[in-house]
Amino acid sequence: MSDASIHSQVPENEASFGDYFALLKPRVMSLVVFTAMVGLLAAPGGVHPFIAFCAILFIAIGGGASGALNMWYDSDIDQVMSRTKSRPIPSGKVTREEAFAIGMTLSVMSVVMLGLATNWFAAGLLAFTIFFYVVIYTMWLKRWTPQNIVIGGAAGAFPPMVGWAAVTGGVxxxxxxxxxxxxxxxxxxxxxxxxxxxxxxxxxxxxxxxxxxxxxxxxxxxxxxxxxxxxxxxxxxxxxxxxxxxxxxxxxxxxxxxxxxxxxxxxxxxxxxxxxxxxxxxxxxxxxxxxxxxxxxxxxxxxxxxxxxxxx
Amino acid sequence: MNFPEQHELHKRRFGRNLGVALALAAFVVLLLGLTVVKVTRGDFEPASVQQGATNG
CATH class of the missing domain: 1.20.120 (Four Helix Bundle (Hemerythrin (Met), subunit A))
Incomplete structure (x- = not known):
C-alpha cells in the first residue's frame, strides 16, 4: 500500500485521542468512579491503597467500555438526537467498528484485571454490569419498552456493589x-x-x-x-x-x-x-x-x- | 542510508500515538505495581504457608 493510498483513506475529521476517550462517556464514568469508590471505602475490612486504586480504575474502565459499546449499537439513534449528534461516531470521527473493538477489548481487560487485582466475584459482577448495560438495556429494553430507564438504571447502580465486593468478596x-x-x-x-x-x-x-x-x-x-x-x-x-x-x-x-x-x-x-x-x-x-x-x-x-x- | 521524509499523516497522528503510548506505559506501570504489592503481601504463597503466617 503506497503513502498516497493511505492518505486517501484518512477521513476528513480524523479522530484525536480525546475522541476515543469520549467513547468511554467520561461524565458517566465520573459517577461510576465516585460511587464505586464510596462502596469500596465503606466496605468492612481493609484493602491495600494501591489495590483500591486499581479496583476503582478497572471498574471505571469497565463502565467506560460499556459506554463505547452503547455508542456502537446506538449510533443510528445518536445521529438523530441533538444531545448526542456530536458524539464521536455520528460526527464521523470514529467508525462503529473501532468503537466495537475498543469496547470489547476494554471490557475483557477490565474484568480480567479486576479479578486478578481483587477477587473473581467482583470481576463477575463487573462483567454482569457490562452485559446488563449493553445487552439488556441498550440492545433490548431501550427500543422496546417505556420502562427502559427503570430496569436499565440497574446498570448504573452496580458500581458501588462492585466496589464493596472488591473488598468483601460478596454482597x-x-x-x-x-x-x-x-x-x-x-x-x-x-x-x-x-x-x-x-x-x-x-x-x-x-x-x-x-x-x-x-x-x-x-x-x-x-x-x-x-x-x-x-x-x-x-x-x-x-x-x-x-x-x-x-x-x-x-x-x-x-x-x-x-x-x-x-x-x-x-x-x-x-x-x-x-x-x-x-x-x-x-x-x-x-x-x-x-x-x-x-x-x-x-x-x-x-x-x-x-x-x-x-x-x- | 536515507530515511524517507516523514509523511504528513504521521505528524497529524502524533497526538493520538502519544496518547496510546502513554496509556500502554501506564498499564505496564500498573501491572508492575500490582505485582509488587501482591508479592510483598504474600498473595502468591501456597495456602499452607499463608495459614502458617496467620497462625504465627
Whole structure:
C-alpha cells in the first residue's frame, strides 16, 4: 500500500485521542468512579491503597467500555438526537467498528484485571454490569419498552456493589441498599430530563415514557419513584454505613427532592411551556447534587469513624 | 542510508500515538505495581504457608 493510498483513506475529521476517550462517556464514568469508590471505602475490612486504586480504575474502565459499546449499537439513534449528534461516531470521527473493538477489548481487560487485582466475584459482577448495560438495556429494553430507564438504571447502580465486593468478596444489605438508591434515583433523574428534551426522543423513535404515555403520566411516575427513593435513602441511615451525618443529609435532601417532585406533579403542560421547563430543569440539576451528597455523606461517615465521629 | 521524509499523516497522528503510548506505559506501570504489592503481601504463597503466617 503506497503513502498516497493511505492518505486517501484518512477521513476528513480524523479522530484525536480525546475522541476515543469520549467513547468511554467520561461524565458517566465520573459517577461510576465516585460511587464505586464510596462502596469500596465503606466496605468492612481493609484493602491495600494501591489495590483500591486499581479496583476503582478497572471498574471505571469497565463502565467506560460499556459506554463505547452503547455508542456502537446506538449510533443510528445518536445521529438523530441533538444531545448526542456530536458524539464521536455520528460526527464521523470514529467508525462503529473501532468503537466495537475498543469496547470489547476494554471490557475483557477490565474484568480480567479486576479479578486478578481483587477477587473473581467482583470481576463477575463487573462483567454482569457490562452485559446488563449493553445487552439488556441498550440492545433490548431501550427500543422496546417505556420502562427502559427503570430496569436499565440497574446498570448504573452496580458500581458501588462492585466496589464493596472488591473488598468483601460478596454482597450485603448495605451494598444492596447503595444499589437500590441509584436504581430508584435514575427514573426521576432521567424522566425530568426527558420532560424538557421532548422532541429528541420522539424523533429518534425511542419509546420513552413521556412519548408513549404522555407528560402527565411521566410526572406521576416521577413522584412515585421519588417517594420510594426517599424511603430507601433515609432507611440506609440505620445500617452500618449510616450515622448522624448521613441521616441529616438524607432527611434534608429528600425533603427538597420530594417537594420538587410534588411541584412538578402539580404542573400542567402550559405552565411548563410558559417558563421553559424551569422547575424540571432545576429538579434535574438538583438530582445530581442529591446523589453526590448521599454518597458524600457515606464517605464522610467512613472518614470520621476513626475519630469517633462517624457511624452510630 | 536515507530515511524517507516523514509523511504528513504521521505528524497529524502524533497526538493520538502519544496518547496510546502513554496509556500502554501506564498499564505496564500498573501491572508492575500490582505485582509488587501482591508479592510483598504474600498473595502468591501456597495456602499452607499463608495459614502458617496467620497462625504465627
Amino acid at each position: 450485603s444489605v448495605e451494598s444492596v441498599l447503595m444499589f437500590t438508591l441509584i436504581f430508584m434515583w435514575t427514573p426521576p433523574h432521567f424522566w425530568a430530563l426527558c420532560l424538557f428534551m421532548k422532541s429528541d426522543y420522539k424523533d429518534a423513535g425511542v419509546p420513552m415514557l413521556h412519548v408513549t404515555h404522555g407528560r402527565a403520566v411521566t410526572r406521576n411516575h416521577i413522584l412515585v419513584y421519588t417517594l420510594l427513593l426517599a424511603a430507601i435513602a433515609v432507611s440506609m441511615a440505620f445500617t452500618s454505613i449510616g450515622g448522624w451525618i448521613y441521616l441529616t443529609v438524607a432527611v434534608v435532601m429528600n425533603a427538597i427532592f420530594v417537594a420538587g417532585a410534588v411541584s412538578i406533579w402539580r404542573r400542567s403542560d402550559a405552565q411548563c411551556e410558559a417558563d421553559n421547563h424551569k422547575r424540571e430543569k432545576s429538579f434535574f440539576g438538583f438530582s445530581l447534587l442529591y446523589l453526590f451528597l448521599h454518597f458524600g455523606a457515606i464517605l464522610a461517615e467512613v472518614a470520621l469513624a476513626p475519630y469517633g465521629l462517624g457511624g452510630w
